[in-house]
Amino acid sequence: MQQESPLTENTPNSQNSPSTNENDVQPRKSGDRITRKAHKKSRAGCKNCKARRIKCDEAKPDCRNCQKRKDRCEYPTVATATPFGLRTEGVILNSNEALNTADIELTYHWATSTCFSLSARHEGSLHWQNLLAEIGLEHHHVLHLMLALTALHLASCRPTRRDEYVALAKHHYERALAIVTPLLPNIDSSNCDAILTAVQMICFVTWAHGPQPGEYLAFGEHSKSEWLVMFRGVKMTTESLGRDKFVKTLAPSMRVKSRPLPQTNPPDGYEKQLQGLRDEVDYVSELDNREDEVQAIDILRECYTSRYGGSDGEYHVVFAWLYRMSDGFLERLQQRCPIPLVIYAHFVVLMHEMERFWYMKGWTHHVMSGIHEALLPEYRTWIKWPVASVGWVPP
Template sequence: MLDQLRSQSATSGDDGSQQQSPAPYRMSSRNAYRRSHGKSRTGCKNCKRRKIKCDEQRPSCRNCLKHRVDCEFVVGLDAFLRPRNATTAQPNSDLNMFDLELMHHYTTSAYATLSCEPVLRNLWRGPVVELAFTCDYVMRTILAVSALHLAHHRPEKKDFYVSIALTYHQIASRQALGLLSDVAKEDVVKLFMFSSLTIFVALGGPRNPSDGLLFIGESSFPDWIFLLRGTKSLIAIAGQELSRGPLAPLFTHAMRRWEILHPPEEAGSCQEDVLGELQALVDANVGDEEALRIYNHATTELRGVLRAFDTENGASMGITDAFVWIHEVTEEFLPLLRVPTQEALAIFAHFCVLLKKLEIHWWMQGWANHLMRRVHEHLDDEHRLWIRWPIEEIGWVPPRN
């Protein structure tokens, strides 16, 4: 039998010579289940430094999320944003599916929550996204907003989405803040849009009991408020480029809302009567003429905004309407919250009434009560009597002494 098998192993060639047939392929049971292993050298820097296995998940691997540190390979997004030569460009074989999920969610859902105005919704979904494809810090901020919106609607994965949002925004902020020290004209539109999106990140992100929207503790502002204060200087640098460019609908809407918020003097509402009483208290207790002028200006501007909210019942009001007051008083009044003075805090407490009316938006929910508590903590017993109306208006319950 063995000889018979040997004789079958040789065959005749075309020239009659004997040719040895190829040896049959044999796979041992051990090799049959062996997986090919390709070493990856694209893990994040933190995992390489610690010499541990990196799962390479984007935008942050699980090891970095666990230790709450920046994952340094997030820059992979730059590969998609960096311009390439059309004749030599090669498609990237690795798709960042999570980033695509965030962008899909933004363009189909999250964008519509940033404004009630159809024109502005189209702006957030169209021109702003187009701008982001030319600017990675704007792109990362868009993805951060999208992640925060998902965190709001998927509470079982809230910590994961919040970590992603903060990681993206921290990287974007480092890039943007570095450009703000010496703003080039070609960066103005991008920085302005980054500042606008950052407001939603700050409002929709997590907050600690000690955090404030405009002040933290007694002497410091969060970074984003400086961006808000800097919008005036950005507009001044850009000139008409902002109002005539792709963001023109935003400025047209802002001007229209400003006119609504500054109507001719009419018969006062209940809210205006309350602000009149507040202004009388300030007049009677402040001796410094310059400080008194600042307080009166802030109160007058707030009266106009409250009147508009009262007229429209808050249904169509947006972030522009509330923060137009911040924009008007940013240079002189907001610094007084850094001290803070008792009068500035009392006036700001009345601003919380506007924020309460905006809680139809996910990014504003809880801020009115949060800030009222912060104000109440910093006021003495006498000045707490000045804010009884806004406390009752928003339904906040002061803690027991």
């Protein structure tokens, strides 16, 4: 005799079953099973909704109830079936491992907008665009820094969501530092491109975060500038191994100039001003510091000439000045010695050009105000030309 499934309806035919009247009540035998209508009840709701005994919409990464209450949304361990019908180990579906739409948004914005905003040259933009695939996917500290910078870019573009994007930037920046810091003492040919890129990106993130009280890039009000230490790290990184080891970041193809940059009007009388400053410093500077301070002015004049002397002047040549300064000069600048501060004020005029980039907005006036505050009154007359050139008005 064929056995019927207890989950299927028993419908005997009229030939094999005794006739019954629809009004007769048939007693249920002890071996019979009653088929019940299936009732689907989800057990995949988040832990908070289960504890509160309320219905969960099971949205990922955070359900609507947790969003309203600003609770951390966590989902329980569930067992999933493979396409082959096998059971797998439990998978934790929580907000950390679920699809992170915020990072997807940042990655998309990096590739379509932020990477093109960092350089005035097309080939420079392509370099930053390709960075994601060439370095970021292999070295996650670079990826975190790219996302941090992109979050700050979005914060500047979308003021209504600024706090949200700044928080994302802080998260990725801290993750990056935790990864890259232990790598710095162990730089070699296998990671030098990634470390150099990380240092460059940290500089960008610092600029993009905006001026901070008591921080003036090359010096601080109460302590040494952390940004300057990181910026000088670029020089230390390249010189420790040699430029030929940096295949991806310092390759000759990345230094090719395809087209000139737009010309800008140079500051009025900058050549005469810098020559007068050089003569004055050469006369009043202390003997032990004179060579460094005169050289600082000479290099600054080269940077001015490179920027304004022809149609192919680079914007980023501005920071070549800080890159080329001697350790002794920068040490006195961080100690807020007057003559290095005066020379630095003349550098800020050149830096003012960089405010056409979103990540440098507000820095010129902020740094000039810090220099003015740090100088004694008798030295403030030395910076009248820089102050007027950038349009900053002393209090």
